[in-house]
Amino acid sequence: MKIVVCIRQGLDGEINPFDACAYEEALKIGGEITILSMGPLTAKDFLLKLTRLGAKKAILLSDRAFAGADTLATAYTLSLAIKKLNPDYVFCGRQTLIGDTAQTGPMLSVYANMGLITNVMGIASINETQITCRTRDMGEISAKAPALLTVERINNLRLPSIRSKMGEVEVWTANDIGADISRCGLIGSPTRVLETKENSSGRRRCKYITADKLSTVISEAVNKSASNTEQNAVSDKKLTKVFSIGEAPLEYAKTVCDNPTVIPLSTPEKIAEIIKAENPQAVIWGSDSYSKQVSARVSAMLDLGLCADCTSLQTDGEILYMVRPALAGSVVAKIKSITTPAMATVRTTQKDTSDILVGIGYGARESIEKIKAFAQKIGADITATRKMVDNDFLPYYLQVGLTGKTVAPAVYIAVGISGAVHHIVGMQQSGTVIAINPDKDAPIFDYADYGIVANIEDIEF
Numbered sequence: 001m002k003i004v005v006c007i008r009q010g011l012d013g014e015i016n017p018f019d020a021c022a023y024e025e026a027l028k029i030g031g032e033i034t035i036l037s038m039g040p041l042t043a044k045d046f047l048l049k050l051t052r053l054g055a056k057k058a059i060l061l062s063d064r065a066f067a068g069a070d071t072l073a074t075a076y077t078l079s080l081a082i083k084k085l086n087p088d089y090v091f092c093g094r095q096t097l098i099g100d101t102a103q104t105g106p107m108l109s110v111y112a113n114m115g116l117i118t119n120v121m122g123i124a125s126i127n128e129t130q131i132t133c134r135t136r137d138m139g140e141i142s143a144k145a146p147a148l149l150t151v152e153r154i155n156n157l158r159l160p161s162i163r164s165k166m167g168e169v170e171v172w173t174a175n176d177i178g179a180d181i182s183r184c185g186l187i188g189s190p191t192r193v194l195e196t197k198e199n200s201s202g203r204r205r206c207k208y209i210t211a212d213k214l215s216t217v218i219s220e221a222v223n224k225s226a227s228n229t230e231q232n233a234v235s236d237k238k239l240t241k242v243f244s245i246g247e248a249p250l251e252y253a254k255t256v257c258d259n260p261t262v263i264p265l266s267t268p269e270k271i272a273e274i275i276k277a278e279n280p281q282a283v284i285w286g287s288d289s290y291s292k293q294v295s296a297r298v299s300a301m302l303d304l305g306l307c308a309d310c311t312s313l314q315t316d317g318e319i320l321y322m323v324r325p326a327l328a329g330s331v332v333a334k335i336k337s338i339t340t341p342a343m344a345t346v347r348t349t350q351k352d353t354s355d356i357l358v359g360i361g362y363g364a365r366e367s368i369e370k371i372k373a374f375a376q377k378i379g380a381d382i383t384a385t386r387k388m389v390d391n392d393f394l395p396y397y398l399q400v401g402l403t404g405k406t407v408a409p410a411v412y413i414a415v416g417i418s419g420a421v422h423h424i425v426g427m428q429q430s431g432t433v434i435a436i437n438p439d440k441d442a443p444i445f446d447y448a449d450y451g452i453v454a455n456i457e458d459i460e461f
Contacts, residue, residue, distance in 0.1 A: 001031035001128055002087040005055070006078060006108075008096050009039055009046050018093025018403075020157040022149070026091050027054045027158065029126060034059060036081055038066055038074065044169050051167030052160035058167065059085070063174040068186030071103040072299060072306065077184050078104070079111030080177035088128055090148040094119060097403065097422075098326070101308035105150035106296035115143035118150045118293045136397070137289040150293075153389075153396060153403065190305030190339040194321070196331045202428030206435070206451045211459045214434070217450050218378060221411045221432035222355055237317030241280045243341075245271065245295070248286035252346040256282065256315040265290065268297040276302060280341045282320045284313070286348040287406065295345055305337035307344045320344070325402075325425050347406055347429075355410040356380035359400060359427065362387040363437065364416025367456045368394070371415055374461045383407065385423050401426035415456055419444030 003026045007019040015023070026033050035058035037047055047058035059081060066077055082090060090112070092105040102118075109116040119136035126132070132142040136152055174181060182188055209217060234255045242257035244250045246265040253260035263274060265286075271294065275283060285295040287309060299306040307322040311332070314321040320342040326333045337343065358375040360368060360382055375382050384394035386401055400407055402422035412430035416437060417423060424447050427433070435448035438455045445451045452459070 001029070001089070001126075002034070002085070003029065003031055004034050004036050004082060004085055004087040004090045006090065006092040006105075007035050007037045007047070007050065008093075008098075009037065009043050010097060013046065015046075015050065015157070016093055016096050017153060018095055018151060020093070021153050021155050022091040022093045022151040023050070023053070023055075024155045024157045025120075025123060025149075025151055029123070030054075031088075032056055034085060034087070036078065036085070037061065038069075038077060041171065044171070047169050048166050049160075051169070052164040053158060054164075056167055058169045060169055060171050061173075061177070062171050063179075063184075065174045065179070065181045065184045065187075068189065069184065070189035070191045070305070071101050071296075071308075072107055072190055072303070073184055073186075073188040075104050075107035075111055075300060076188065077177070077179060078108050080179055081172060082108070082112040082114075084177060088145045089126075089131060090114065090146075092148065092150050094150045094152050095403070102150065102292050103296040103299070103306060103308055105148060106293040107300040109148040110297050110300035112146075112148065115145075115147035116149075116293065116297070117141050117143050117147065119289050120149045120151045121154055123149075135289075190303070191307055191335055191337050194334045194336055196326065196333045198331055202424050202447050204433065204447055204449050206445045206448045208451045208453065211452050211454055214452065214459075214461075215378075217432075217434060218356065218411055218413070221434070221449075224410060224431050233312060233314075235313075235315045235317075237315060239281045239315050239317065239320065241278075241282075243275070243278070243280045243283045245283065245285045245291065248288065248291070248348040249284045249346045252310075252313055252348075253282075253284045256313045256320060260284070265294065268294045268301060272298045272301045275341065283341050283343045285343070285345040287345050288348065292345055295343060299343060304339045304341065304343055307335045307337065307342075310344045310346045313344065313346070325421075354379055354381045356413065357383050357400075357407055357409040357411070357427075357430075358413045358415060359383045359385065359417055359423075360388055360394065360415055361385045361417030361423075362391070362393075363418065363439075364456050365391070365393050367416070370461075371456065377461060380411075380413070383427075385417055385420075414444050414448065417444050418442055419447060 033055040038061040095102040122134040124132040242260040244253040312323045383400040384398040408429035410431040433448045435444045
């Protein structure tokens with residue numbers, strides 16, 4: 001069995017954590033494993049070290065023509081190498097931490113003509129002809145080989161053994177894979193970043209209260225409706241023909257078009273056919289797992305740019321401008337597409353069973369049971385930060401943030417959460433935010449409506 005694992009080196013020089021999980025899943029299966037990466041020649045040493053874990057070799061796609069590629073140009077370039085390697089399966093991480101798009105894998109599956117399973121939480125069975133996986137949101141799914149998987153953060157990448165040997169790293173250029181230069185790198189990228197700036201969205205004016213006021217504040221906040229002022233900012237001039245794929249992104253579509261058309265979410269083939277026939281100015285998608293993978297596949301089918309995870313849309317009446325967080329949420333980028341229609345996934349929120357969510361951060365790791373009891377008392381559900389999940393205190397499905405889910409309850413109570421940007425982007429659409437933290441200088445208070453400076457153990461609920 002031949003498996004190719006697509007790996008990207010992060011800005012910190014380490015393997016992207018989602019790709020690390022994909023690599024570990026491949027190593028568990030065994031067979032002939034090849035690492036595939038795209039980047040500068042300096043990445044050779046990084047890949048060489050990874051071969052010690054069990055990959056036979058690594059392929060580094062490196063050429064000046066590949067620089068500046070967006071997700072579509074990246075998928076095109078990788079697909080040429082995949083066709084040359086001709087594997088049974090391709091394993092990818094769900095996304096990178098740099099872009100948080102979750103687009104490259106589904107796009108690559110189209111260009112490489114492979115089956116697709118996204119958001120993989122575990123592999124139930126695999127052989128040379130078929131694979132069956134447990135997924136995060138869509139149950140158990142099977143695909144015939146050749147197939148591509150995108151893997152969630154479900155494991156820890158092993159360390160090399162003392163006796164392990166390095167494989168080899170081959171460098172392939174554009175000429176080696178027969179690439180059409182006009183489809184590679186910045187030249188071949190249909191989405192263009194117009195400007196970037198520091199991400200200050202979600203900031204609030206915190207009012208500090210004592211712990212005895214908490215129940216009163218919660219009761220008052222539940223009666224308010226959650227709002228997202230950034231989402232509801234309406235452009236003065238409007239586009240005339242915009243598609244909303246499903247009802248979820250409709251409110252975003254209305255900010256740039258007075259009468260957007262709702263197209264039911266269905267198969268990528270059917271939606272691509274509608275878009276091609278109707279030629280709208282823009283197509284807006286939700287951010288649920290199925291919408292993300294369908295939108296990415298439609299993008300590749302029609303060679304259209306796709307901007308992911310947008311928090312707001314703007315237009316001058318002719319061009320759609322898409323605003324999204326980047327670099328782990330530390331900056332926001334304003335982007336346009338040079339292809340028509342422009343396409344964007346917008347940050348729609350996950351529906352929760354309760355109007356109140358209690359987020360548990362690493363600072364409250366010793367008080368999990370007390371916080372759970374408090375949440376049960378007020379009829380709330382709990383969520384977790386990435387560090388709580390990474391350290392196995394709480395399960396991954398509870399994670400909120402850049403690499404978790406996006407929520408928008410009426411009330412979000414952040415307990416022991418420092419306020420890292422990658423968590424804030426997942427809960428900033430909450431109606432009222434209450435932060436409990438013993439550190440009065442914790443950044444979380446900049447994103448809270450109410451603050452309690454206290455240790456959770458010192459509060460009586």
